[in-house]
Amino acid sequence: MRATLRPVLRAFTVLAACVLASTAQARLEPMADNELSDVAGQGFINLTTDSNAGIDYTRINLGLKVETQMNMNKLQLGLYDRAGEAAGTSDILINNFALGSVNDSTGAVNPFMINDPFVELAYSGNKIVGLRVGFAESKGTLSGDIQTLSGSVPVHIKGTADPIYNAASGGTRFLLGLAGVYRSSIMEADATLVNSAGNLDPVRATYSGMPNGSSLSCSSGCLGGLTNALLSLFTSSNCAVTGVTTCFPLSQFQSLPIGNAAIADNSATQAIEGAARGFFISMQTQAVSWKDLDSNTFKEALAGAYLNIPKFKDANGNLVAPITINFDQAFGGIPRVDTCFGAATKGC
Amino acid sequence: MISRLGLLLCTLLTATAQAELHPLADDSLSDVSGQGGVYLSGEFSINKEGGPLWSKPASTNAATWTVGERSCATKGSTTPENCGMRLAVRSEAAGGWYVLDNIKGIFSFEGLTLRTRVINSGFAGDGAGFNRDVLEFGLPNEVKFKDGSFAFAVANQGGWRNSAGTVANGGDASYQQTNIFSAKIDGSIRMQGNVLVFPKN
Amino acid sequence: MRSLLPLLALLSVASARAEMVALDDGEMSKVQGAGFGFVLENILLDAGQSTITINDITNGSGQNVPISVKEFYLGAAGSNKGANLNPVTTGRLAHPFALNLAKGEDLRSLRDDGQWVQTTPNNVAVLELTFPERLSTGGNACIAGFAGAGNNCSSRAAEKIDMGVRFDFQVAAGRTDVINIDIGELAMDGSYLRLWGDSARAQMVGEARLNIFAKTLEITSCASGTLNCTSAAELAARTIYLTNSYANVALGYGKTQPLLLDVTSNGQFVLELPNPLAGASTAAERNSRASEFYANAPRTNVVVDNLNFGGARSSAGVAPTGGYNFGSNEIRGLSFNYLKATSHDL
Numbered sequence: 001m002r003a004t005l006r007p008v009l010r011a012f013t014v015l016a017a018c019v020l021a022s023t024a025q026a027r028l029e030p031m032a033d034n035e036l037s038d039v040a041g042q043g044f045i046n047l048t049t050d051s052n053a054g055i056d057y058t059r060i061n062l063g064l065k066v067e068t069q070m071n072m073n074k075l076q077l078g079l080y081d082r083a084g085e086a087a088g089t090s091d092i093l094i095n096n097f098a099l100g101s102v103n104d105s106t107g108a109v110n111p112f113m114i115n116d117p118f119v120e121l122a123y124s125g126n127k128i129v130g131l132r133v134g135f136a137e138s139k140g141t142l143s144g145d146i147q148t149l150s151g152s153v154p155v156h157i158k159g160t161a162d163p164i165y166n167a168a169s170g171g172t173r174f175l176l177g178l179a180g181v182y183r184s185s186i187m188e189a190d191a192t193l194v195n196s197a198g199n200l201d202p203v204r205a206t207y208s209g210m211p212n213g214s215s216l217s218c219s220s221g222c223l224g225g226l227t228n229a230l231l232s233l234f235t236s237s238n239c240a241v242t243g244v245t246t247c248f249p250l251s252q253f254q255s256l257p258i259g260n261a262a263i264a265d266n267s268a269t270q271a272i273e274g275a276a277r278g279f280f281i282s283m284q285t286q287a288v289s290w291k292d293l294d295s296n297t298f299k300e301a302l303a304g305a306y307l308n309i310p311k312f313k314d315a316n317g318n319l320v321a322p323i324t325i326n327f328d329q330a331f332g333g334i335p336r337v338d339t340c341f342g343a344a345t346k347g348c
Numbered sequence: 349m350i351s352r353l354g355l356l357l358c359t360l361l362t363a364t365a366q367a368e369l370h371p372l373a374d375d376s377l378s379d380v381s382g383q384g385g386v387y388l389s390g391e392f393s394i395n396k397e398g399g400p401l402w403s404k405p406a407s408t409n410a411a412t413w414t415v416g417e418r419s420c421a422t423k424g425s426t427t428p429e430n431c432g433m434r435l436a437v438r439s440e441a442a443g444g445w446y447v448l449d450n451i452k453g454i455f456s457f458e459g460l461t462l463r464t465r466v467i468n469s470g471f472a473g474d475g476a477g478f479n480r481d482v483l484e485f486g487l488p489n490e491v492k493f494k495d496g497s498f499a500f501a502v503a504n505q506g507g508w509r510n511s512a513g514t515v516a517n518g519g520d521a522s523y524q525q526t527n528i529f530s531a532k533i534d535g536s537i538r539m540q541g542n543v544l545v546f547p548k549n
Numbered sequence: 550m551r552s553l554l555p556l557l558a559l560l561s562v563a564s565a566r567a568e569m570v571a572l573d574d575g576e577m578s579k580v581q582g583a584g585f586g587f588v589l590e591n592i593l594l595d596a597g598q599s600t601i602t603i604n605d606i607t608n609g610s611g612q613n614v615p616i617s618v619k620e621f622y623l624g625a626a627g628s629n630k631g632a633n634l635n636p637v638t639t640g641r642l643a644h645p646f647a648l649n650l651a652k653g654e655d656l657r658s659l660r661d662d663g664q665w666v667q668t669t670p671n672n673v674a675v676l677e678l679t680f681p682e683r684l685s686t687g688g689n690a691c692i693a694g695f696a697g698a699g700n701n702c703s704s705r706a707a708e709k710i711d712m713g714v715r716f717d718f719q720v721a722a723g724r725t726d727v728i729n730i731d732i733g734e735l736a737m738d739g740s741y742l743r744l745w746g747d748s749a750r751a752q753m754v755g756e757a758r759l760n761i762f763a764k765t766l767e768i769t770s771c772a773s774g775t776l777n778c779t780s781a782a783e784l785a786a787r788t789i790y791l792t793n794s795y796a797n798v799a800l801g802y803g804k805t806q807p808l809l810l811d812v813t814s815n816g817q818f819v820l821e822l823p824n825p826l827a828g829a830s831t832a833a834e835r836n837s838r839a840s841e842f843y844a845n846a847p848r849t850n851v852v853v854d855n856l857n858f859g860g861a862r863s864s865a866g867v868a869p870t871g872g873y874n875f876g877s878n879e880i881r882g883l884s885f886n887y888l889k890a891t892s893h894d895l
Contacts, residue, residue: 043527044817044892048609049720058720060606063895066888073882080876090876102886107826107835109887116895123726126771126778127787128858270893285858285873305875341826341839341886348843348884422604423613440752444812471588471642472707478642487592493599502892504816524816526894527605531618535599541592541636548586548647 050291052298055129057291059120061136065270067111069100071339071348077283077305078150085204091305092151092281094144096346098339101141101255107341112140112258113265113272122288130288130301134280137272139259143336143346146250148204151281151307152299155191155208158219159326160184164244167331172242179230180223189216190321191330194247198239202302209247210236245331252333256323258309276322277312281305385463389488391456396495398430399452402508413510415518420450420499422530432497436506445506450530453496461486467544482546492536499530584649584677591636596621608720620715620729627865628711630731630767637710640681644703649677653803658758658847659683659739663701666845668756669803673745681708683739683760691736691762694866695793695854698762702738709734709764715772727772733866734764739797747807755808756801758847764866766791785861785872792868793854799884802846805838806885813891822888849883 044063049056078091099112116136122129162183165173181187193205198212210216215235218227239247263274277294283305289298294312301308309322325334340348398404402418408428413419419428432452436445461484468479503525513519601618608614622628625637640646653669656677660666663685669675681703683691688701713731720726737760744755768789771778778784801808805825812818825842829835860872 043529043605043607044894045528046607046609046895047614047718047720049724056724058718058726061895063893064890065893066890068888069886070888071882071884071886072880075880077878078875079878080874100887104835105832107824107829109824111887111889121726121770123770126727126776128768128770128789283856283875303873305878339886340843342836342843348839423607423611438812440750440811442814443752444814444816444818446812467642471590471638472705474642482588484590499605502812502816502818504812504814526816526818526892529603530605532602532604533599534601535596537599538595538597539593542590544588544590544642546586546645548584548645548649 052289052291054124055288056123057120058123059118061116061118063116064114065272066114066117067100068114069098069102069109069111069339071096071098071346073347075144077281082204082304089148089204091204092149092307093147094149095147097142097144098346099140099142101143101337101339102341104338104341110140112138112142113275114138115270115272115275120290122284122290124286129286130282130284130290132280132282132284132290132301134278134282134290134293136293137275137277138279139261139265139272139275140257141255141261141337142258143255143339145254145346148206149193149250149307150203150205150302150304151193151309152202152301153193153208153307153309153323154311154321155323155325156321157189157191157325157327157330158186159328161187161218161327163327163331164216168242168244172244175234175242180227181218181231182221185221185227186219187216187327188219189246190214191246191248194239196239196247198236198247202306203304206250207239207247208250208253209239210241212237216241248330248333253325253329254336255334257325258322260314260324276309278308278310279322280308282308385461388460388462389458390460391454393452393454395430395432395452396454399433401434402431404428404430410510410512411514413513413517418508418510434508436503438506445503447499447501447503447506447525449499449501449508449525449527451498453533454494455491455496456494457488457491459486459488465544480546482544485543485545487539487541487543489540490536490538493533496533497531499527501525501527584647584651586640586642586645586647588638588640588642588645590638592623592639593625593634593636594621594623595634615719617717617719618714619717620713622714623710623712626706626709626711626734629865630733631711631713634711637708639704639708639710641703641705641708644681644684646681647677647679649675649679651675651677653745656743658741659685659701660845660847667804668845668847669743669745673747675743675745675803677741677743679742680737680740680760691738691760692764692793692795693734695764697852697854698793698795702736702762704736704738706734709736711735717772727770729769729772731767731769732763732765733767734762736762738762743803745803750809752809752811754801754803755810756803757798757808758800759796759798761798762795763791764793765862766794782861785869786859788859790857790860790862790869790872791853791855792857792866794852796851797847797849798851799847799849802842805842806846817892817894819892820888820890822885824887843884846884850879850881851883852879852881853877 046061048059075094075097076090081087101110114135118134120132161181165183189210191208191210193202194207194209194211195201196207200211213235215232217231234242236246239245259276260274265273278292282290282301284301284303286303287300289300292299292310299310311319311321314320336345338345340346403416405413405417405419405428408419408421408426418431420431421427421429432450435448438445463484464481465484466481467475469475505523509520509523510518511521511523597620603616604613606614622631622634624634628634653673653675654671656669656675657665658668665685683701684703688703689705690700691702692698693706711733712735715729718726739760740758742757744753747754769784769787771787773784801822806822809821826835826838829838854877855868856875856878857869858873860869862869
């Protein structure tokens, strides 16, 4: 026989009023202007949609400012057999990946800064064809031992021609001199993901360099238009321009500066000054065009895993590459910055 | 705690026998046999018609609310709604507050049971080695919600202030509450099973 | 144990005297830490008859985007995505869910190499909520048939759960995105949340680990029975399959990098993992803190052994064929020297 507890039952049974409250409207209605003006930023998550060429996009934006210094032993996306690629390779494989750097002498960190991360899904009808994680703004040092990389990582090389002279043969130095290029001239070139033959290789690339058909240019300290005209006669072919190597293994770039470190961030503003915009990593089952939040245009990412660090507009409206290095760094690589406290610089 | 619960159960068991409560002598207590237990059903509502803090205003436009008025309607709705219970917690001296806001609705359940049980068998072989008493909460077969809601937010003050209202109307422009999300629950959730609770040293 | 004897005597059929006596100090002092264990016996949850709506997520114009949560279920493994729900007993009597109050120096965490190390500081009282623990010896496969996830889980196959939920996002007029998640053979052994007060910082701090082991995790982007979503082939083409996936998320290392969750004075929240060297004054102290942190702080791993979009499984738990196969994807050994995330209104 169960012991029923009448006093307890009475206490618990509360007769609710029989009024059935109407459920709140879930239908979307435009807010009146006075109501809109009262909503003083109610939340840090919002959801936006886009549509382009038959693909619908849904993006969840997080209003977060993130500063971080982190290490991971391995970042690997897309380890599968792919036509035209060596077996056992991944779309993206970076060992000892790190964001930001540390200062061992003071114990302080130089954080990598991220503004407004988002997650976006691309739908073809009701089928998800792509997924990406991106940052509206990002700035700092990205380090790692890059084994393979798929995506779009434009690099701008700008610096004095001194390293080019050092790497060049006597004959090439003579040609450069004829073209009006001196050791002190400021030269520029654009590099992108290529294979060892200089062809564009956005899938599982192991090199970054000047693609076949591109040439160096001189921005100051030369003979102006004459120099550029002469330089354009010498295009990069098979990873070389007049004997000077123009493709470099990704593994030698052990740290990459993202954004413009020379511009200091103003902590009073929400925006990150000098940041690169539109960084994302995506995975898609077909070529999917993702929206570039900076330019509002759509940028195509190939099937597979894809890392995109796009060019963006700087304060003057010019399209600049997110990574800028000089020729010393291009030829010699960029050593890894210290990302671990203590004796080690990586692998902690 | 278990011993106090045992004492309570024993006291309640004897309550049906006499109208006047007497403490039982030990030998009477030790004669009590049979099974203890509780079977609960209940329905309760929280702030279904609003609560004591705020009355329902005439519109959802926060700038028009006077002192003591607040509507907790969903964003975009033009019909004002009563507000539910608010709970705010601060985990840091001189910090902001975590808020569970607008907790309201009608909640009913039937068949929540409570009893003790000896477990010395079953549980895919674990019971024999366990061989102890547990407190068994039997989940109700069905839990019904009607217009249940709550919101999770963070705020810079514990009590709600109308940031859009004028000072004369009790407003405080410096108040900032960021709603992370809010949820509405309607309908019934079918469940079965027991939660077994026992001390663990 | 002794405190239960009077209760047993009173409630069972017994003729012996059963006088209750308070525990004396000597007996009380033997109790080290206090806690409750929980086992969920024959549990089944089915919220298919209820509607849960999440609001306050807005679109770009500030309008509410309601998210409906439907078809939530929880039951025994082998439910065929909730079609045949059976009750499950989760948590074991010897390794239950637990709510404990313990001293910081008594608590231990399992390191990746199988060693138990102290991660919480000394001289604090820690409130701990744990899931069934992971074991240093013995133990069962955390994911059946996949050694990479480890073999030190206390939950056996009978204690693993099938769980599912469906989210409908009304993103725009006439467009609803459906995300239907079904998890097969889920275990969360070794997860915990620990909270204590830090007097130097004058706030509550914590550390947390979230371990999720799932044999299968499937995300279907359409509602079964709707347009283009009725036949098995259509459903398979609209499903993302994760097979043999696990996540060990580590947030905080109590001794030098506790997890800080703050709300700022302007009503925004901040999640912070401070620099473990903060406050160290000499190089020697910095180096010793750094090596101790790198040796003992748990790290985050997220591994998906097989990720496939749009294929089909030949049988339960087997990696799908067809579709686009992304193969293995992983993040290994993630550790933060510093993290600060501050929210702001969009």
